[in-house]
Amino acid sequence: MPGTFEPLPGGGAAVALDDVEISIIRSLAVQMMELIGPGTAGEASGDPLADLFADGPSEPPSDPVLRRLFPDAYGDPEGTPQPAEAEQQRAYSAEFRRYTENDLRAGKRDNALAVIRSLDALSPAGREGAVLKLSPDASRQWLGALNDLRLAIGSRLEISDEDDSDLLFHLPDEDPRKPMVMAYLWLGGLQETLVSTLMP
Numbered sequence: 484m485p486g487t488f489e490p491l492p493g494g495g496a497a498v499a500l501d502d503v504e505i506s507i508i509r510s511l512a513v514q515m516m517e518l519i520g521p522g523t524a525g526e527a528s529g530d531p532l533a534d535l536f537a538d539g540p541s542e543p544p545s546d547p548v549l550r551r552l553f554p555d556a557y558g559d560p561e562g563t564p565q566p567a568e569a570e571q572q573r574a575y576s577a578e579f580r581r582y583t584e585n586d587l588r589a590g591k592r593d594n595a596l597a598v599i600r601s602l603d604a605l606s607p608a609g610r611e612g613a614v615l616k617l618s619p620d621a622s623r624q625w626l627g628a629l630n631d632l633r634l635a636i637g638s639r640l641e642i643s644d645e646d647d648s649d650l651l652f653h654l655p656d657e658d659p660r661k662p663m664v665m666a667y668l669w670l671g672g673l674q675e676t677l678v679s680t681l682m683p
Contacts, residue, residue, distance in 0.1 A: 486669075488676040494619045496680035498673070501612035505602050507666065511632050512598040518548060518635070519592050539585035541577040551638040552591065552631060553584055594628040597621060622681060629674040636667045 486504070488496040500508070544550050555576035558569075601621060605613040617625060640651060640663060651664045 486672070488622075488673065488680050490680040491616060495617050496622045496677055497614055497616045498676075499612060499614050500602075500605075505605065505612065509599055509602045511636075511666070511670075512595040512602075512628060515595045515628070515631060515635060516592055516599075518546070519552075519588050519595070538581050539583070541581045543576075543580070548635045548638045551634050553580070553587060556580065556583075591627070591631050594624045594631065597624040598628045601625075619681070622677060626674065626677050626681070629670055629677065633667060633670050633674065636663055636670070640664065640667065642667070 486499065488498045491497050543555055544553060555572070556579040557572040557575040601615060601617065605615060640660060642651065651660065652668065654661050654664055
């Protein structure tokens, strides 16, 4: 079925995408890579062990989308801790972030790049666009990238729970957020059907 992932015999998934859909996903993946940044590959010391334990940032990103993609590891978003507890949570989060964020960024960057490369390798299939076929490993990379794209768009739309999604679904066509909302919902459909192909 066009626009939804279906399982392939032997593993993996396939989806039919038209030229517009390919262009949208590719553009979003490129924007994701630009948002995440180039990483530290060009700053490698030559010592693999030192690079493995290289410090990353200890403070949360200032951009709200990046904060959504790289949240603090400690803290209760629903609660208001006492000052001493809040300070301890910030310290734990900073330490955790220092040793994990570089790897997390690299993983998200790799997933977005895998999406771009797989789309660039597609051969047109007439007016129907093209059929994208993914291996199980590529499917997992796509799943990670789709999740990141939805988190990013959801952050821009200030979606925090399912109720927000329902309200945005009924926006009038003239609302300037409508195209972004439709992309958010469409990517959600792709993500959901891709998950189903990975289920045993």
